[in-house]
Amino acid sequence: MTVRSLxxxxxxxxxxxxxxxxxxxxxxxxxxxxPVETTLIEVRDHSHDVVNNLLTGFPSPALAGMLxxxxxxxxxxxxxxxxxxxxxxxxxxxxxxxDESALLDKPVLLAATGGxxxxxxxxxxxxxxxxxxxxxxxxxxxxxxxxxxxxDADTGLVERIERAAGELADLxxxxxPAAPTDPFADPTPFETLLRGx
Amino acid sequence: MQFGIFSVGDVTPDxxxxxxxxxxxxxxxxxxxxxKAEDVGLDVFATGEHHNPPFVPSSPTTMLGYIAARTSRxxxxxxxxxxxxxxxxxxAEDYAMLQHLADGRVDLMMGRGNTGPVYPxxxxxxxxxxxxxxxxxxxxxxxxxxxxxxxxxxxxxPLQSFTSTPRPLDGVPxxxxxxxxxxxxxxxxxxxxxxxxxxxxxxxPASHTRRMVGLYRKRFEHYGHGSADQAIVGLGGxxxxxxxxxxxxxxxxxxxxxxxxxxxxPSLEEFTAQTPLTVGSPQQVIDRTLSFRExxxxxxxxxxxxxxxxxxLSTVLEQLDMLGEEVVPVLxxxxxxxxxxxxxxAPTHESLVAxxxxxxxxxxxxxxxxxxVAG
Numbered sequence: 001m002t003v004r005s006l007x008x009x010x011x012x013x014x015x016x017x018x019x020x021x022x023x024x025x026x027x028x029x030x031x032x033x034x035p036v037e038t039t040l041i042e043v044r045d046h047s048h049d050v051v052n053n054l055l056t057g058f059p060s061p062a063l064a065g066m067l068x069x070x071x072x073x074x075x076x077x078x079x080x081x082x083x084x085x086x087x088x089x090x091x092x093x094x095x096x097x098x099d100e101s102a103l104l105d106k107p108v109l110l111a112a113t114g115g116x117x118x119x120x121x122x123x124x125x126x127x128x129x130x131x132x133x134x135x136x137x138x139x140x141x142x143x144x145x146x147x148x149x150x151x152d153a154d155t156g157l158v159e160r161i162e163r164a165a166g167e168l169a170d171l172x173x174x175x176x177p178a179a180p181t182d183p184f185a186d187p188t189p190f191e192t193l194l195r196g197x
Numbered sequence: 198m199q200f201g202i203f204s205v206g207d208v209t210p211d212x213x214x215x216x217x218x219x220x221x222x223x224x225x226x227x228x229x230x231x232x233k234a235e236d237v238g239l240d241v242f243a244t245g246e247h248h249n250p251p252f253v254p255s256s257p258t259t260m261l262g263y264i265a266a267r268t269s270r271x272x273x274x275x276x277x278x279x280x281x282x283x284x285x286x287x288x289a290e291d292y293a294m295l296q297h298l299a300d301g302r303v304d305l306m307m308g309r310g311n312t313g314p315v316y317p318x319x320x321x322x323x324x325x326x327x328x329x330x331x332x333x334x335x336x337x338x339x340x341x342x343x344x345x346x347x348x349x350x351x352x353x354x355p356l357q358s359f360t361s362t363p364r365p366l367d368g369v370p371x372x373x374x375x376x377x378x379x380x381x382x383x384x385x386x387x388x389x390x391x392x393x394x395x396x397x398x399x400x401x402p403a404s405h406t407r408r409m410v411g412l413y414r415k416r417f418e419h420y421g422h423g424s425a426d427q428a429i430v431g432l433g434g435x436x437x438x439x440x441x442x443x444x445x446x447x448x449x450x451x452x453x454x455x456x457x458x459x460x461x462x463p464s465l466e467e468f469t470a471q472t473p474l475t476v477g478s479p480q481q482v483i484d485r486t487l488s489f490r491e492x493x494x495x496x497x498x499x500x501x502x503x504x505x506x507x508x509x510l511s512t513v514l515e516q517l518d519m520l521g522e523e524v525v526p527v528l529x530x531x532x533x534x535x536x537x538x539x540x541x542x543a544p545t546h547e548s549l550v551a552x553x554x555x556x557x558x559x560x561x562x563x564x565x566x567x568x569x570v571a572g
Contacts, residue, residue: 055460055461055463057378058402058405058471060471188382190331190385190388190389190416193327194331196328
């Protein structure tokens with residue numbers, strides 16, 4: 001089986017963070033059903049570069065590497081802590097500096113963490129619309145982990161992780177490996193631009 | 198190779214004093230800076246075009262006409278002329294007039310502009326930025342080359358039997374550069390017409406400029422204007438110099454830290470590493486500028502941004518002295534080393550008139566030989 005590329009974006013702020021814990025569990029669960037090569041992106045490690053990119057319009061070399069890893073990946077796991085009923089500002093900022101076509105038709109598994117289960121629907125009303133807007137293919141199951149989920153085995157977290165990971169693996173397996181187009185290698189001929197004008 | 202300066206024309210408070218110049222105190226110094234550029238032996242002055250505060254240069258040909266009257270050698274240009282929101286007919290008229298008054302010392306750099314509301318203010322749709330740049334320039338190109346134009350397009354009222362006056366000086370339109378930070382379509386446009394391509398260069402990493410210029414050179418050759426290394430390339434640069442590099446860093450940092458565009462973002466050290474900004478001694482500026490050739494090839498025009506972010510006029514004039522005395526003479530000598538003979542200089546009015554004359558005599562010679570065969 002071909003090894004597919006998986007990008008994991010975790011936007012937790014503390015170190016260690018429960019978002020990262022969830023991201024690692026999800027990545028491992030995908031890896032258990034599909035051979036993947038995983039690139040992990042801790043947004044916190046690039047937080048100044050993300051803000052600089054918002055201000056200057058270009059990424060630092062380190063951030064550029066992370067952004068192209070996401071663009072080139074066959075699948076993406078995106079994990080945010082829930083702040084004030086939505087994704088964290090840092091999480092959003094990372095996706096704001098990503099090229100707007102980078103997630104087009106890309107399978108994405110959404111996950112989030114929070115203090116209590118009362119925040120869980122933020123996945124559906126905040127994260128899912130963002131990725132729908134970016135025209136990603138979002139796995140039906142999103143995974144929310146509240147603090148209690150890390151203790152109580154009866155909350156179904158393990159089952160949710162496995163179900164969501166299986167869905168992402170299926171979506172990735174159904175698609176050909178990502179092949180980003182290069183506008184510099186393959187420009188639109190000027191006659192075409194003239195006709196369009 | 199041409200060396201010069203380009204000005205954004207921003208009215209920015211001097212962060213070290215908090216004092217904001219008036220518009221007059223920005224407009225008149227821009228002229229002083231241009232005159233000084235000629236005095237110290239630079240070749241080009243280019244002004245930006247903006248239609249919103251805190252910028253003053255909304256009327257480039259007024260300013261350039263005034264500078265033309267007070268200079269004798271300086272090439273006058275723009276950085277950039279808004280090809281999207283200006284009427285191409287008015288651009289054709291204004292710059293042909295300027296060309297006559299300046300005895301041909303005029304070229305232009307087309308750009309799309311980066312201020313969203315300028316589009317609706319001038320009756321255009323920002324989503325049509327590229328199509329506007331394509332159609333408007335196609336019309337401008339014809340207006341300068343055909344005495345009578347019939348034309349119909351999407352974005353302006355049609356023309357029947359229209360003649361743009363005055364006709365270009367000596368029948369030769371001003372040379373045009375196309376400027377872009379990020380759009381491959383504009384590099385393609387420059388290549389298609391065999392016009393120049395100017396990479397802004399100063400706000401983005403070198404790796405990006407390399408790709409843009411590489412695309413332009415490849416397509417220039419594709420469209421039959423010459424080999425890729427004969428394409429006409431210009432680059433921006435941004436420098437601040439003092440004799441000792443530590444003094445330069447100390448003096449420039451407060452301006453950098455709050456400057457428009459990148460202020461409050463990356464540190465001076467990060468921005469210096471990631472973009473062509475060079476803050477240091479004249480020798481450091483020489484070394485950095487010479488390194489541009491490694492990723493864009495031998496090129497034709499180097500413009501420096503030296504008068505933004507609230508820097509006082511006296512400081513800018515000192516920068517021009519250093520450019521003229523210490524930096525540019527060395528750059529001229531060093532850039533000439535190893536430069537192949539078939540790489541052209543940036544076109545000037547004189548070179549374009551000569552090229553038009555030799556093309557005309559070649560055409561009449563071939564017409565004569567056809568006539569002989571036919572006879």
